[in-house]
Amino acid sequence: MRDPGDADTNRDPQFVRRRVDEVVLLLQVDGELDIKSTDSLRSALDAAEREGNIVRIDAAGVSFVDSTALGVLLASAQRLSARGGRLELINVSPPVRRILDMTLIARTVHVIS
Amino acid sequence: MELQLSVPATADNVPLLRHAMAGFLEGQSVTGETAADVLLAVTEACTNVVQHAYRSDPAAVDRHIELAAECMDSTLEVAVRDLGRGFAPRVDSPGLGLGLPVIAALTQTVEIRPLTPHGTEVVMTFAIEPG
Numbered sequence: 001m002r003d004p005g006d007a008d009t010n011r012d013p014q015f016v017r018r019r020v021d022e023v024v025l026l027l028q029v030d031g032e033l034d035i036k037s038t039d040s041l042r043s044a045l046d047a048a049e050r051e052g053n054i055v056r057i058d059a060a061g062v063s064f065v066d067s068t069a070l071g072v073l074l075a076s077a078q079r080l081s082a083r084g085g086r087l088e089l090i091n092v093s094p095p096v097r098r099i100l101d102m103t104l105i106a107r108t109v110h111v112i113s
Numbered sequence: 114m115e116l117q118l119s120v121p122a123t124a125d126n127v128p129l130l131r132h133a134m135a136g137f138l139e140g141q142s143v144t145g146e147t148a149a150d151v152l153l154a155v156t157e158a159c160t161n162v163v164q165h166a167y168r169s170d171p172a173a174v175d176r177h178i179e180l181a182a183e184c185m186d187s188t189l190e191v192a193v194r195d196l197g198r199g200f201a202p203r204v205d206s207p208g209l210g211l212g213l214p215v216i217a218a219l220t221q222t223v224e225i226r227p228l229t230p231h232g233t234e235v236v237m238t239f240a241i242e243p244g
Contacts (some may be wrong), residue, residue, distance in 0.1 A: 034131075034156055035163060036125055036128050038124075059120055064153075067160075067211040098149070099144070099215070102215060
């Protein structure tokens with residue numbers, strides 16, 4: 001049985017920003033996004049929004065997303081949309097896709113298969 | 114096989130409870146989409162406790178989340194309990210208010226019961242095919 005205190009499973013998510021071009025900022029995210037990581041996700045998105053009008057999240061390394069994290073993503077998408085930009089999600093795993101579909105958040109966040 | 118845990122109701126402990134639940138599910142050979150649904154529902158219920166259960170009683174000494182799970186044939190029953198004063202409406206809620214609707218969508222049944230003398234219990238059941 002996995003140890004609930006295991007350092008590997010409890011690690012904080014990692015965020016790496018990379019400029020793609022003048023408008024697109026790629027934010028690579030690894031880890032689990034929930035109430036524990038809300039502040040770090042919000043900070044990472046704030047920084048990304050300052051650098052690009054289109055923030056593209058590479059979610060290949062995201063293993064879990066809950067509704068708290070969705071709230072942070074939605075707020076970012078709305079801020080970007082208000083200035084003519086958008087938030088994109090790419091490389092979304094099936095479990096993450098499931099909660100995105102369930103909550104209809106894909107109407108606001110551009111999920112790219 | 115049963116799981117019983119009680120931890121302080123903090124944000125840091127929500128993933129800890131989810132990982133404990135993951136370990137329990139692994140031991141029961143519950144995998145794939147079913148396991149993902151259980152872990153999301155448990156996380157939403159625990160997050161509700163952290164965000165709401167003790168807000169109206171900040172002096173509460175025993176600010177804990179209790180997680181209990183038990184497999185019975187083809188049903189998994191999971192209970193998330195707090196010892197707070199109930200879920201009061203919160204106009205400044207940090208979430209989207211999607212916790213309970215998400216739980217309802219993921220579970221076979223869900224019941225929210227008051228506990229005596231105080232507290233709330235969210236009891237969720239899931240259909241499983243144990244290995």
